[in-house]
Each structure stands twice: as structure tokens, then as C-alpha cells.
Amino acid sequence: MTSAQDKSQADGPLVLSIDAMGGDRGPAAIVAGLALFARKHRDVRILLHGPEADLRPMVDRHRGLAAQCDIRNATGVVSMQDKPSHVMRNGQDTSMWSTLDSVRNGEATVAVSCGNTGALMLLSMVRLRKLPGVNRPAIAVLWPSRNPQGFNVMLDVGADIRADAEDLLKYAMMGASYARNALALTRPRVGLLNVGTEEHKGRAELKAAHEMITAHAEAGGFEFVGFCEGGDIPGSRCDVIVTDGFTGNIALKTGEGTASLIGALLREAFAYSPLSRLASLLALTSLKRLQARIDPRRKNGGVFLGLNGTVVKSHGAADATGVAAAVELAYDLALTGFGDRLAARIASAASSVEAAAEPQDPQSRKDGTNS
Amino acid sequence: MTSAQDKSQADGPLVLSIDAMGGDRGPAAIVAGLALFARKHRDVRILLHGPEADLRPMVDRHRGLAAQCDIRNATGVVSMQDKPSHVMRNGQDTSMWSTLDSVRNGEATVAVSCGNTGALMLLSMVRLRKLPGVNRPAIAVLWPSRNPQGFNVMLDVGADIRADAEDLLKYAMMGASYARNALALTRPRVGLLNVGTEEHKGRAELKAAHEMITAHAEAGGFEFVGFCEGGDIPGSRCDVIVTDGFTGNIALKTGEGTASLIGALLREAFAYSPLSRLASLLALTSLKRLQARIDPRRKNGGVFLGLNGTVVKSHGAADATGVAAAVELAYDLALTGFGDRLAARIASAASSVEAAAEPQDPQSRKDGTNS
Structure with missing residues (x-):
């Protein structure tokens, strides 16, 4: 194309x-x-x-x-x-x-x-x-994590407050594509955010998405690890975390808020006494190393996919x-050439998805280019 | 009673x-x-x-x-x-x-x-x-925050993955009651978790809950600050954060995971070189002070309300x-005597709520003691 x-x-x-x-x-x-x-x-x-x-x-x-x-x-x-x-x-x-x-x-x-x-x-x-083939675009961010690449991809963090099972499948494909290009991972591990990792847990659209993503992981060039939890967003169990934009936005801001609170408390702790102020001078290099690692400015930018x-x-x-x-x-x-690669991946997957999936609302699905 | x-x-x-x-x-x-x-x-x-x-x-x-x-x-x-x-x-x-x-x-x-x-x-x-008068019980936790009392209350963090507008109103009342008893706040400020603070934003049940909570804040003995965002959970804008158990559970685990990642990176940063290890010895008291402040063990316990x-x-x-x-x-x-106080508050509020509210499903609302 x-x-x-x-x-x-x-x-x-x-x-x-x-x-x-x-x-x-x-x-x-x-x-x-x-x-x-x-x-x-x-x-x-x-x-x-x-x-x-x-x-x-x-x-x-x-x-x-x-x-x-x-x-x-x-x-x-x-x-x-x-x-x-x-x-x-x-x-x-x-x-x-x-x-x-x-x-x-x-x-x-x-x-x-x-x-x-x-x-x-x-x-x-x-x-x-x-x-x-895309009904709802998504915003993806890079999130500091325990993985060797230092960051995980999370999407959607707020393009849309809703996402049905098919949207979540597209997010999985787009997120995997982004992880391949931005984090140089050949076969990213994708997790679907839920309140537990057992397959019977969670909302109906999540169970449906679980099945669809399982079926299309091979075609999407990623490994599907199943449901993951909030703790896995900065963790090492997966590289890409898929969720709806409501949940993703709140998780993103909760994580930012928590990091910022800890930073403030750390400064407070080191300003407490003359001895702790001296310690903080000596610890400055270590603290700067930490700050560089989690500095949100280092990986600034949500990407619209x-x-x-x-x-x-x-x-x-x-x-x-x-x-x-x-x-x-x-x-x-x-x-x-990320844009073209993503488009090609979605195009090749869209046909197989559309053949296999049972859209809940066929009219709005027929042509993904109309909202 | x-x-x-x-x-x-x-x-x-x-x-x-x-x-x-x-x-x-x-x-x-x-x-x-x-x-x-x-x-x-x-x-x-x-x-x-x-x-x-x-x-x-x-x-x-x-x-x-x-x-x-x-x-x-x-x-x-x-x-x-x-x-x-x-x-x-x-x-x-x-x-x-x-x-x-x-x-x-x-x-x-x-x-x-x-x-x-x-x-x-x-x-x-x-x-x-x-x-x-309670259709869905909730689990409330204390969350380290920038407020003078050191903690905010958040609920529901996972009793139920769903919550309609009336449930969210009850969470506001129960959370305020818990904040009065556990944090000794006379008039807690309650926020409703959303993806933005503008009144037109978010899901339909959140807009309905916004209206209901506004109408019942006086009777519930709390101040309603309106919508709040993920960053306000550890923040100082409100004392009680109300959300459904799906969102709350993911926010809780994202916050815990972020704090734990930062802790691990902090240890890594201080183990980096002989100088940083020396600094960490001097900084030990400061770091312990920080740890005590955010140690989840200090306020261990979700409360079923x-x-x-x-x-x-x-x-x-x-x-x-x-x-x-x-x-x-x-x-x-x-x-x-928290249990009795909460029961009395819900009982006195329930009548006014039931008179004013328009339940979406009248059958399931008539008797809150049946699930």
C-alpha cells in the first residue's frame, strides 16, 4: 500500500x-x-x-x-x-x-x-x-519497567474511554508493532490488563478479547501471556500492556502521582537533619542515576496509533x-518506517480478524475508516 | 438500631x-x-x-x-x-x-x-x-498521600468489578465515614475518579454519580470536590477517592508496582559503586524514614464496608x-464504634437517597440486604 x-x-x-x-x-x-x-x-x-x-x-x-x-x-x-x-x-x-x-x-x-x-x-x-481495520485509535506510552529494555508499552492511555473486544485485539497488534520498532523487541509479550490472572475473571469484553488475542497472536507476531495485573505495568511479565483508555489513563496518572510522591518524600527525608543533608550530597550521584532512569522527560511522548x-x-x-x-x-x-510497518501489519491481520470475528455491531465495523 | x-x-x-x-x-x-x-x-x-x-x-x-x-x-x-x-x-x-x-x-x-x-x-x-441500603459492599484501603494525615482512603479496590451511580454514592458515604473514624477528619473531601476533572467528561454512570453525590454531600457529612484523576489518589486535593472495584484494583496494584520498582532502582543506584555504597550507609536513616512513611505494612488492611x-x-x-x-x-x-456509626449514617441517608434517586433496576434495589 x-x-x-x-x-x-x-x-x-x-x-x-x-x-x-x-x-x-x-x-x-x-x-x-x-x-x-x-x-x-x-x-x-x-x-x-x-x-x-x-x-x-x-x-x-x-x-x-x-x-x-x-x-x-x-x-x-x-x-x-x-x-x-x-x-x-x-x-x-x-x-x-x-x-x-x-x-x-x-x-x-x-x-x-x-x-x-x-x-x-x-x-x-x-x-x-x-x-x-481500526475502529478506535489508541495512545501508547513507554513506562519504566523491570524488563531489560527498561520500558514497557501501555495502550490505550486515553484516546477513548471505551474499548470492545475487537478494539483490544487491535491495541494488542498495534502495541506489539510499536514495541518492535521503539524497543527493538522481535517478539513482544503482550498482556491484557485485568483484576486477576485467572481466565474466568473480569468483565465480559475482557474474556472475549482474551479469546480473540489468543487466536491472533501468531499472525500479530507477538506472544500473548494472557491477563496481567496493575503490578505488571512496571513489571517484567510482559512488554506490552493492553487496556481501555479509561483504565489506562487512570493507571498512568496513578503511577506518575505515586512516583512524584515518593520523589517528594525522598527529598523530605534527606532534608530532615544536617547529617541527612550531608548524606544526600554524597548520595547525589546515585540519586541522579535513579532520577535519570525514571525521568518521564527521557521518554516523553504518547504515540497515536x-x-x-x-x-x-x-x-x-x-x-x-x-x-x-x-x-x-x-x-x-x-x-x-514504523507507520508503514504498522499499517501493513494491521492490513494483513484485518482480513483474518474480520473473517473470524463476530462483530457486535456489524454496521460500524464494515469500514474502519468511518467513525 | x-x-x-x-x-x-x-x-x-x-x-x-x-x-x-x-x-x-x-x-x-x-x-x-x-x-x-x-x-x-x-x-x-x-x-x-x-x-x-x-x-x-x-x-x-x-x-x-x-x-x-x-x-x-x-x-x-x-x-x-x-x-x-x-x-x-x-x-x-x-x-x-x-x-x-x-x-x-x-x-x-x-x-x-x-x-x-x-x-x-x-x-x-x-x-x-x-x-x-447497600447493594454492593466495597473494600477500602489507606493510601500514602500528600495530605497532612499522611493517607487517603480509596474504595472500592476490588470487592466488585462493577459499580453503578448509586453504588458510587454509597461508596462516597462509606468512605467518608471511614475517613472520619480511621483518619480523624471531621469533614472529609471526597473525589470521584475519572479521566479528567471537567464535568462533561467520562462514562455515563460517572456523570449520574456526580449529580447524586453532589446532592447528598451535606447529608453524608462530607465535601464533594467533584471529579478527580489518578494523580489525586496520592495527592492532596481530596481525602477519599471513590471508584469502581475494577479501576480501583488496577490503580492500587499500579501504585504498589510503581513504588516497588522505584525501591528496587533506589537499591540498585546505591549499590552501583563503592562511593554510592558509602553514601547509602550515611543515608540509611533518611531512607529508613522514607520507607517507614510508605511502608505498606504500616497501614496493612483493606476494610470491607x-x-x-x-x-x-x-x-x-x-x-x-x-x-x-x-x-x-x-x-x-x-x-x-465505627461499625455502628457507619450503619447509622447509611440508614439515615438511605431513606433520602431512595426518595430522590431513580434506580436503574428497581427490583434489585428494593431490599439492599439481598444480592
């Missing part, structure tokens, strides 16, 4: 499309992150979307950046408060819209934005369209280091 | 009913934990349930314990593998059954067990019955320290 990715990759250097607006720290932080990335990858072309009058001086401040970077003027900005449906109807002039359209029209391989997640997902669905084109959603509060990590992730995915 | 608690409290010393069996470390660890507790509370009577021939020498090993402790011979043991329905039909001779029946017949105020959670919950529902009688579920893997903490929690709840 021919996709936007093929076109851009065939035409010359790798091109990334970056939304300069929508981050909590403003465009200067995003441009600074971009400059950090660009310094390491002088052969990559960047399309930067936002108000040119504001962006031009920011880009010029970073040596060499202007030479690899085209600014695409877009004066509208999607704010965190904007309702996704409003952006979809009235956002044609926004930097987010323009960023996605560069991928849509084949100019760039991957889009990156720090903006409003709901608006970015809806716009991505409308402008890039869903892959044939299931679209014609790859979109990386950076954390809204990301600083320059975080933005650079998100752009680096986008670069890695563009380099491995 | 008259309840089992009233009877036992009126008759003399406080009596706790303890299941000696079902813990991962065997009855010796449970008896050792009991001895730790008993040493601090010489006036409390203990009913210890299990095979007398095994338990007698264990009890005799701890000075003074035999004098406060009656052994109730029960030769059957509920294992972690036993299906709850099997235990319900065939478990009359088990220590778990005997432990609950001491609360049922008014001999003891609170029951404690380390055993199989599913079996303990089902047996508790069958032997103690649900409180009038919504039954005629209080049941504390200790972690299956609890050691003597963990068991002692669970028994201490049971003691605190018995001392404050």
Missing part, C-alpha cells in the same frame, strides 16, 4: 512536522527543545508551525536551526481549554491543524505536538483518517529536554 | 476475632503479629480461629498471649486457590467461616483475616449480610509487623 510516509521518505531527507504552540511553557521552550534535537541530527528537515512573526526570532536565537527549519505561518492557537469539537469545526487556521496537514499531504513523516490531547486526537482522526500517519503527543508541561525527547521519538519512528 | 457491635461492646472488654490461617507465611507469622499487638493492648480479648492442636503451641510460645486468647478449633482451611462459591457451599468447618461467625453472633466486634479475598468477601456477605460488622482483610503476604498493623486497625475501628 502507498501512504503519506512512503512519499516523503522517497523524496529525500527525513521531514518532521512540529507544532510550536499549545505547550504550557510557550513556544520558546518548544523551539529550544527542537534546537537540542536538531544539533544532533543536522540532516533532518523540520516544518515548524505557528505565528511566523513570533517564531522567527526564537529560531534565529539557536545557531544553525534556521537552516534546517521551515516556518509555516499559522496564527491560530488551540488552547488547553478548547473543546475538541470546536477545534474540529473552526481550527483551520491553527498551528495544530497545519502540523497535521503536513503529514496528511505527504510533506512530513511524523507530527509532534504539545497541545490539547483531546483536540489533537480528534483532529488527527479527521485529517489523517483511521487505518482501514491506528492512523494514516504517526503523531507524537508530547506532555503539555514538557521543558526543552522533554520536547527534544518527544522529537527524538518521532525521529526514531520515522527512521524505522 | 441494634447490631452485633452493640452487643459485644456492652458485654465487657473489646473482643477481636482473628483467622489464624490462610496467610502466605502460615499461622506462626499471624500468631507472632497477634502477640506484637497483644503486648500493647492487654485488656483486649482475642478469639483465634484454626486447628487448635497446631495453634496451641504457637500461642504458648508468646508470653502472656494465652491469657488473652481463646482458641476456637476449626480444622478446615481456605486456600488462595479455592473458588469463593465452593467455600460458601462447603466451608462451614474452616477458620475463615468460624472467624466471621464470631462477629455474626455478637461475640466479637471486628474480624481479621489474611486469607483469600474473594472467598472472604463472599462469606462476609453471606454470613454478616449487607447493611440495609457495607456489612453488618467490620471485616479487616490483611495482605496475604503480611509478616508479623503487617499482621500487627491489621489487628491494630481492627482495634481502632472497634474502639471508635
Whole structure:
């Protein structure tokens, strides 16, 4: 199949499309992150979307950046408060819209934005369209884990609050594909998140998904370990954790909140007495090593899976280091041809799934490109 | 209203009913934990349930314990593998059954067990019955948090994988009651777990629950802060987090898994080099202070809420320290008359709720004591 990715990759250097607006720290932080990335990858072309009058001086401040970077003027900005449906109807002039359209029209391989997640997902669905065979796209994140690769993939962390058995099967395939490309695992182990590992446990759609994923693991190129529990998300039992976007979003934020509480308590513990302050000075290297290992900025970026084109959603509060990590992730995915590989995997699997599955709602299943 | 608690409290010393069996470390660890507790509370009577021939020498090993402790011979043991329905039909001779029946017949105020959670919950529902007005009992835990009291209450963490709007309202009331008694908060702030804090977000039952909880916060003696997110579970925005047992169980295990991963990485970081090992020696006090703060053994025990009688579920893997903490929690709840207070609160609220609410399934709602 021919996709936007093929076109851009065939035409010359790798091109990334970056939304300069929508981050909590403003465009200067995003441009600074971009400059950090660009310094390491002088052969990559960047399309930067936002108000040119504001962006031009920011880009010029970073040596060499202007030479690899085209600014695409877009004066509208999607704010965190904007309702996704409003952006979809009235956002044609926004930097987010323009960023996605560069991928849509084949100019760039991957889009990156720090903006409003709901608006970015809806716009991505409308402008890039869903892959044939995918009913609900998902957001995947990399989660620090006990596995040798240091991270597990979890999806969906909030693209949609619902997921039926067939969606969960697609998440398993997309997550496995992402793990192969982002974590270099040849045969990822996939687990389906539940409240126990016994097969009789959990909600009806989970039991149905368990059967479907078992049947398609071979075709999907992954190993299915069955049900897993919350403790396995940072664990070593599987590499990919599949769940609906409601549960995944709450698990993600619970994990972040717990890590952040422990960090705060650790600082408190070390500030307690003169002796503990001295100890903390000596322990600084060790603590920094720990921090680097679980620093969410190191692997910043949720990836939207299931679209014609790859979109990386950076954390809204990301600083320059975080933005650079998100752009680096986008670069890695563009380099491995991830978008095409995923599309091919879903396409080849979709036929077998559609033959075998019994869709609960045949109308909405017939053409995955319509929502 | 008259309840089992009233009877036992009126008759003399406080009596706790303890299941000696079902813990991962065997009855010796449970008896050792009991001895730790008993040493601090010489006036409390203990009913210890299990095979007398095994338990007698264990009890005799701890000075003074035999004098406060009656052994109730029960030769059957509920294992972690036993299906709850099997235990319900065939478990009359088990220590778990005997432990609950001491609360049922008014001999003891609170029951404690380390055993199989599913079996303990089902047996508790069958032997103690649900409180009038409660359709689904819940399991509540204390979660380390940024609040001054050091812990938040979260429920349900796994009694039932479903919860409708009315169940969530009852969880809010029961959780607030638990926070008043276990955390000494006069007017707990209750949050309803969702994927965003905006009122239009989330599943239909959450929007309905939002309305119902808003309407009954005054009667329930709590402040309703509206929707909260996963990050608020260890946070300071609310004291009580209400969710269904599927989401709550996954959040709980994700939080535990994250904390445990960070602990492992911290040990790794400090074992890295001779200098870091030296630093860790100096930092030992600080690290122990941190560990004490988040040690799950310190607040070990999920509490079953919504039954005629209080049941504390200790972690299956609890050691003597963990068991002692669970028994201490049971003691605190018995001392404050928590069971009666909760029952009275639910009874007074139930009438107003039933008048105002529109049950989705009137048949199953008419009598909350039937499942």
C-alpha cells in the first residue's frame, strides 16, 4: 500500500512536522527543545508551525536551526481549554491543524505536538483518517519497567474511554508493532490488563478479547501471556500492556502521582537533619542515576496509533529536554518506517480478524475508516 | 438500631476475632503479629480461629498471649486457590467461616483475616449480610498521600468489578465515614475518579454519580470536590477517592508496582559503586524514614464496608509487623464504634437517597440486604 510516509521518505531527507504552540511553557521552550534535537541530527528537515512573526526570532536565537527549519505561518492557537469539537469545526487556521496537514499531504513523516490531547486526537482522526481495520485509535506510552529494555508499552492511555473486544485485539497488534520498532523487541509479550490472572475473571469484553488475542497472536507476531495485573505495568511479565483508555489513563496518572510522591518524600527525608543533608550530597550521584532512569522527560511522548500517519503527543508541561525527547521519538519512528510497518501489519491481520470475528455491531465495523 | 457491635461492646472488654490461617507465611507469622499487638493492648480479648492442636503451641510460645486468647478449633482451611462459591457451599468447618461467625453472633466486634479475598468477601456477605441500603459492599484501603494525615482512603479496590451511580454514592458515604473514624477528619473531601476533572467528561454512570453525590454531600457529612484523576489518589486535593472495584484494583496494584520498582532502582543506584555504597550507609536513616512513611505494612488492611460488622482483610503476604498493623486497625475501628456509626449514617441517608434517586433496576434495589 502507498501512504503519506512512503512519499516523503522517497523524496529525500527525513521531514518532521512540529507544532510550536499549545505547550504550557510557550513556544520558546518548544523551539529550544527542537534546537537540542536538531544539533544532533543536522540532516533532518523540520516544518515548524505557528505565528511566523513570533517564531522567527526564537529560531534565529539557536545557531544553525534556521537552516534546517521551515516556518509555516499559522496564527491560530488551540488552547488547553478548547473543546475538541470546536477545534474540529473552526481550527483551520491553527498551528495544530497545519502540523497535521503536513503529514496528511505527504510533506512530513511524523507530527509532534504539545497541545490539547483531546483536540489533537480528534483532529488527527479527521485529517489523517483511521487505518482501514481500526475502529478506535489508541495512545501508547513507554513506562519504566523491570524488563531489560527498561520500558514497557501501555495502550490505550486515553484516546477513548471505551474499548470492545475487537478494539483490544487491535491495541494488542498495534502495541506489539510499536514495541518492535521503539524497543527493538522481535517478539513482544503482550498482556491484557485485568483484576486477576485467572481466565474466568473480569468483565465480559475482557474474556472475549482474551479469546480473540489468543487466536491472533501468531499472525500479530507477538506472544500473548494472557491477563496481567496493575503490578505488571512496571513489571517484567510482559512488554506490552493492553487496556481501555479509561483504565489506562487512570493507571498512568496513578503511577506518575505515586512516583512524584515518593520523589517528594525522598527529598523530605534527606532534608530532615544536617547529617541527612550531608548524606544526600554524597548520595547525589546515585540519586541522579535513579532520577535519570525514571525521568518521564527521557521518554516523553504518547504515540497515536491506528492512523494514516504517526503523531507524537508530547506532555503539555514538557521543558526543552522533554520536547527534544518527544522529537527524538518521532525521529526514531520515522527512521524505522514504523507507520508503514504498522499499517501493513494491521492490513494483513484485518482480513483474518474480520473473517473470524463476530462483530457486535456489524454496521460500524464494515469500514474502519468511518467513525 | 441494634447490631452485633452493640452487643459485644456492652458485654465487657473489646473482643477481636482473628483467622489464624490462610496467610502466605502460615499461622506462626499471624500468631507472632497477634502477640506484637497483644503486648500493647492487654485488656483486649482475642478469639483465634484454626486447628487448635497446631495453634496451641504457637500461642504458648508468646508470653502472656494465652491469657488473652481463646482458641476456637476449626480444622478446615481456605486456600488462595479455592473458588469463593465452593467455600460458601462447603466451608462451614474452616477458620475463615468460624472467624466471621464470631462477629455474626455478637461475640466479637471486628474480624481479621489474611486469607483469600474473594472467598472472604463472599462469606462476609453471606454470613454478616449487607447493611440495609447497600447493594454492593466495597473494600477500602489507606493510601500514602500528600495530605497532612499522611493517607487517603480509596474504595472500592476490588470487592466488585462493577459499580453503578448509586453504588458510587454509597461508596462516597462509606468512605467518608471511614475517613472520619480511621483518619480523624471531621469533614472529609471526597473525589470521584475519572479521566479528567471537567464535568462533561467520562462514562455515563460517572456523570449520574456526580449529580447524586453532589446532592447528598451535606447529608453524608462530607465535601464533594467533584471529579478527580489518578494523580489525586496520592495527592492532596481530596481525602477519599471513590471508584469502581475494577479501576480501583488496577490503580492500587499500579501504585504498589510503581513504588516497588522505584525501591528496587533506589537499591540498585546505591549499590552501583563503592562511593554510592558509602553514601547509602550515611543515608540509611533518611531512607529508613522514607520507607517507614510508605511502608505498606504500616497501614496493612483493606476494610470491607457495607456489612453488618467490620471485616479487616490483611495482605496475604503480611509478616508479623503487617499482621500487627491489621489487628491494630481492627482495634481502632472497634474502639471508635465505627461499625455502628457507619450503619447509622447509611440508614439515615438511605431513606433520602431512595426518595430522590431513580434506580436503574428497581427490583434489585428494593431490599439492599439481598444480592
